[in-house]
Amino acid sequence: MRNYIIISKEQADAVRGRHGKYSALEPVEFPDGKFAIPERCIDDPEFADIKVTLQKYQKEGIVQDIEDLNEKSERITIEENKYYLSKDYWVVKSLISTTMELKELPDIKELNEIFLIRKDITTSVNKWHK
Secondary structure (H helix, E strand, O other), rough: EEEEEEEHHHHHHHEEEOOOOOOOOOOOEEOOOOEEEEHHHOOOOHHHHHHHHHHHHHHHEEEOOOOEEEOOOOOOEEEEOOOOEEEEEEEEOOOEEEEEEEEHOOOOOOOOOEEOOOHHHHHHHHHHHO
């Protein structure tokens, strides 16, 4: 399970950086401007200095398991406003609820009425695919 705590930019800025002896926390930006940090950081001794803050974010915010879109050839129900992991575009956000056959899933960038993708990621992937 890949549970992530979804946080604001301000919250991300508050916990970003070096922690403990060997670790750093770099929240990942999602396509809607939110950020995410792994929920497992809460129990990691390297992040003891921000444990209370992370617990607060966990309690007050959204914790979500990020599901894969590309790994299995099966039917998946996409839920509106939920984040998903796409092979090329990393994390995408669903704009609507729908059911899809993953084996027939076209390129995510062609599904802009279903998924929100970070523009800088789309640009990078498009250059890479040329």
